[in-house]
Amino acid sequence: MEFSQQDTISPIDGRVYVSRSLASEQQAYACLTKAANAFNGGTASWKNVPLAERKALCQQAIELLCSQKDEIAQELSWMMGRPIRYCASELVGVAERSEYMIGICEEALATLRLEDKPGFTRFIKREPLGVVLVIAPWNYPYLTAINAIIPALLAGNCVILKHSAQTPLCAERLYQAFRGAGLPEGVFQYLHLSHVNTVKLIRHKLINYLAFTGSVDGGSKVEVAAAGRFIGVGLELGGKxxxxxxxxxxxxxxxxxxxxxxxxxxxxxxxxxxxxxxxxxxxxxxxxxxxxxxxxxxxxxxxxxxxxxxxxxxxxxxxxxxxxxxxxxxxxxxxxxxxxxxxxxxxxxxxxxxxxxxxxxxxxxxxxxxxxxxxxxxxxxxxxxxxxxxxxxxxxxxxxxxxxxxxxxxxxxxxxxxxxxxxxxxxxxxxPALAWTGIKQSGRGCSLSQLGFEQLTRPKSFHIKHN
The missing domain is CATH 3.40.309.10 (Aldehyde Dehydrogenase; Chain A, domain 2)
Structure with a gap:
């Protein structure tokens, strides 16, 4: 049975802390279409916005988000149960990771110039993938999300965030911060989705990359949903x-x-x-x-x-x-x-x-x-x-x-x-300077570090002969 509403039950006292309507299949596809148009919109597309401008917008968004640390700390405490004395520290981590990724993105995204070869010019560009779907968990709801969101946007991708039903306000706070910073419409969006419609979204041809953080069981289901799509799937799963x-x-x-x-x-x-x-x-x-x-x-x-x-x-x-x-x-x-x-x-x-x-x-x-x-x-x-x-x-x-x-x-x-x-x-x-990655059932792919950008771009080789 599919539900049209999700309730977030606070672990503090077992009461409903927040309720949200779930997006319909049609609303999800409309969001996806908007993201694809923002990515492919000609000279006005996000991928054609100069990197310096993308960096400035991302930096401003993070500053706006962190300026609300007191309200966010209260929300985190009630949604997922972390002691209030520790909640604001998550935003310190968000700022640290974001600043690092913003600082290294020019080097990470730079064109790779090859050594001279008589009569030829050769280089490899790093191009954005398109629409990136980020599925984030509740336990570190801002940190896990930002690991993928910031490098994806810096690389020129558009992002749709599907957050855990336990922490829906995190998705909304992130959206408000990026919109407040002035990101063009469609570049960053969020959806509150059922499991069924999440699977349908993963299978859609306009999704170009999937970054999932969650359980091994969840990762297995994501892999099945993406099977045959031939897209990159980053899986950050469990540990012992x-x-x-x-x-x-x-x-x-x-x-x-x-x-x-x-x-x-x-x-x-x-x-x-x-x-x-x-x-x-x-x-x-x-x-x-x-x-x-x-x-x-x-x-x-x-x-x-x-x-x-x-x-x-x-x-x-x-x-x-x-x-x-x-x-x-x-x-x-x-x-x-x-x-x-x-x-x-x-x-x-x-x-x-x-x-x-x-x-x-x-x-x-x-x-x-x-x-x-x-x-x-x-x-x-x-x-x-x-x-x-x-x-x-x-x-x-x-x-x-x-x-x-x-x-x-x-x-x-x-x-x-x-x-x-x-x-x-x-x-x-x-x-953030080190690759966050795992082996065995802890997942595959990586985020953070310079290597994290490689997951969110594709290489395009240029081979030019001079007559």
Whole structure:
């Protein structure tokens, strides 16, 4: 059954926070036609607007968006449950990533001039693809969207944004910012869409590229919908990101980084740390310090300033993590956090206490299946080889981290880890100068960095003979 309206249920109190009408199939196609016309509109088309002007418009749009950080922070807190004290920081990341991409776009989009060859001129231009459909998730709704939107627009593409039903106001805020900056009509648009009409849009011949961020299941459905279209499909999917704490690591630094990496945003991040391997020599020390730090979290309503751990997005998501924990305990795992110390944590609600588990192994779902919640398993290992083997024993490969004071050894180990990003002595961070990419079920393609522009352009070779 198709619905004409979507309701956003706030994880804070279970009430409807915002409702929006869904676009019909005809409205979606009208939006697509407008985007295609804005791209192909002759000399007035977006792809023919000078790059300097596209840069200025994008910069102005981001400034307009960030000027509303207080209102946006409130909306984020209510829509997806992040503690209000952390919400504005997402816009800091948006500004950082946007400024970087705006700063490098001339180099990234420059014509590639080849060496001289007598009697010939040869070069390769990077041309925009056309209409880019961006499908963004709720957990980092501005950051994940901006990763594709800004480079797509800078490259001369037109963009349609389909945001998660959990965070529809993000799409509207972005649209208002780009329109306020003066982007021509049709260059950036958004649609609130049902799943059925989203699939129909993906299949439409006027869509030239698809940037999807979401679950593995969602990515699989997107691939099926795009099959036979022969268009680029960027997939940023899930993770079960590992960390290894070597015997020579700075334990206090490792604990601080990894506890935050596991529990920030209530663990609802594709690159959250979900499994930790610790050398036997420092294992007991690491676990004791990690438990002590975790007990300092305050679980509460995300609109309260002293809350440091907010609710999960849905009660079903929280209960899924509870099931993983309960199942692991039945299989012999030990839970170190007494849930009673976090009174709001109750089955059937969105509120879930953070949990650190030991005596875990890879027969347990909590160590192999993406949790997307505030739980992390910690395993004792005897040496580097065992740690690397366990880190690679996963269907995912988004990020991985190694904590060691021996940088050379850490780099050598990092070469053996099957991952898109390898961190040394940090975790859970996106540097816009580096490619954001994954392997295995974490997806394919990349965003950010200079390489991200290559996903959103096509090469066109010119071979000229001089008579």
């Amino acid at each position: 990101d590992p960390a290894y704490v070597r015997a020579d690591a700075n334990i206090d630094s490792a604990v601080a980084a990894l506890v935050d990496g596991a529990f920030f945003n209530s663990g609802q991040s594709c690159c959250a740390v979900e499994r930790i391997y610790v050398h036997a020599n420092v294992y007991d020390q690491f676990v004791a310090k990690a438990v002590a730090l975790t007990l300092q979290y305050r679980l509460g309503r995300s609109d309260e300033l002293d809350t440091t751990l907010g609710p999960l997005v849905r009660s079903s998501a929280a209960d899924f993590v509870r099931e993983q924990i309960a199942e692991a305990i039945e299989q012999g795992a030990k839970a170190h956090i007494d849930e009673a110390l976090f009174p709001l944590s109750q089955k059937g609600t969105t509120y879930l206490a953070p949990q650190i588990m030991t005596r875990v192994d890879h027969t347990m779902r909590v160590m192999t299946q993406e949790s997307f919640g505030p739980v992390v398993g910690v395993m004792k290992v005897s040496d580097d080889n065992q740690a690397i083997a366990l880190m690679n024993d996963s269907d995912f490969g988004l990020t991985a981290s190694i904590f060691t004071q021996d940088i050379e050894a850490g780099l050598a180990l990092g070469e053996r880890v099957e991952t898109g990003t390898l961190f040394l002595n940090r975790c859970d961070y996106l540097d």
